[in-house]
Amino acid sequence: MKRVITVTVINQSGVLNRVTGLLMKRQFNIESITVGHTEQEGISKMTFIVNVDDEQKIEQLVKQVSKQIDVLKVNDITDKSIVMRELAVVKVVAPPNLRAEINAIVEPFRGSIIDMGKNVVTYQIVGDPEKIDAFIELMKPYGIKELTRTGVTAFVREAQVKPAPHLSIL
Numbered sequence: 001m002k003r004v005i006t007v008t009v010i011n012q013s014g015v016l017n018r019v020t021g022l023l024m025k026r027q028f029n030i031e032s033i034t035v036g037h038t039e040q041e042g043i044s045k046m047t048f049i050v051n052v053d054d055e056q057k058i059e060q061l062v063k064q065v066s067k068q069i070d071v072l073k074v075n076d077i078t079d080k081s082i083v084m085r086e087l088a089v090v091k092v093v094a095p096p097n098l099r100a101e102i103n104a105i106v107e108p109f110r111g112s113i114i115d116m117g118k119n120v121v122t123y124q125i126v127g128d129p130e131k132i133d134a135f136i137e138l139m140k141p142y143g144i145k146e147l148t149r150t151g152v153t154a155f156v157r158e159a160q161v162k163p164a165p166h167l168s169i170l
Contacts, residue, residue, distance in 0.1 A: 001051070001052055001053070002031065002049055002050070002051055002052075002078070003049070003050050003051075003052050003058055003076055003078045004047065004048075004049055004076070004077050004078045004082065004084065004152070004154050005047070005048045005049075005050060005058075005061070005062070005065075005074065005075070005076055005077070006045060006046065006047050006048075006073075006074070006075050006077055006154065006155065007019060007045070007046040007047075007048070007065060007071060007073070007074050008038070008043060008044075008045050008046075008071075008072045008073040008074075009043070009044050009045075009046065009070050009071050009072060010042060010043065010044075010070040010072065011037070011042050011043060011044045012070045015068070015069070015070040015071070016035060016046065018068050018069065018070075019046065019065055019068060019071070020033070022061075022064055022065060022068065023048070023050065023061070023065075026057070026060075026061060026064070028050045028051070028052065028057075028061065029050065029051045030048055030049070030050055031049040031050065031051060032047075032048070032049035032086075032129075032151040032152045033046065033047070033048050033049075033151055034046070034047045034150060034151040034152060034153045035047075036153065043072070045153075045155075047151070047152055047153045047154050049129075049151075049152050058076055062074045062075075062076055075156075077154060077155070077156050080156050080157075081156065081157040082154050082155065082156055082157060083154060083155055083156075083157055084128050084129070084152055084153070084154040085126055085127065085128065085152070085153055085154070086126070086127065086128065086129050086132055086149060086150055086151065086152045086153070087124065087125070087126050087149070087150040088124070088125045088126075088132045088135070088136070088147065088148070088149045088150070089114065089122060089123070089124055089147070089148050090122065090123050090125065090135070090136065090139055090144060090146075090147050091115075091120055091121075091122045091144065091145040091146040091147070092120065092121055092122075092123065092139050092142050092143065092144060092145065093119060093120060093142055093143035093144075093145055094119065094120060094121040094142065095119045096119075098142065099121065102121065102139075102142055105138050105139075106123055106125075106135075109125050109127070109131065109134075109135050110125075110126075110127075111123045111124060111125045111135065112124050120145055123139075129152060132149065
């Protein structure tokens with residue numbers, strides 16, 4: 001089962017190595033990893049997608065990562081309402097006579113052209129991993145010349161508070 005783990009850390013040299021080393025030592029396969037600055041100076045957030053067979057293993061992992069130097073907070077956000085995004089850059093064989101057809105497929109994915117050559121178009125797609133996978137499958141028949149994905153970044157959604165009903169006196 002895929003789990004989404006976020007780790008908030010002090011941005012110090014070696015912290016990524018210590019966290020990934022712990023995952024490796026515990027034999028977790030990291031399917032995706034992203035790291036970036038947060039709104040706070042000197043603080044970064046890591047997002048891991050890991051495969052876990054046992055629920056108990058993930059609890060142990062969270063506890064062990066929490067004890068690492070420079071780690072401020074660890075959360076398994078898999079079962080929460082989350083916002084999850086990934087970026088893919090896909091170079092597709094697209095001769096001029098097929099571009100309108102390919103662009104019609106790209107449009108519902110809200111993809112954009114970021115580079116164009118004589119017989120190749122490079123698209124940028126942003127969304128959840130399933131959306132990226134679907135786009136890639138649709139582009140395969142045309143010929144994918146090159147593909148790269150950034151990895152997933154995610155966080156918990158804000159609670160949606162319903163406004164109080166307004167009372168009106170008529």
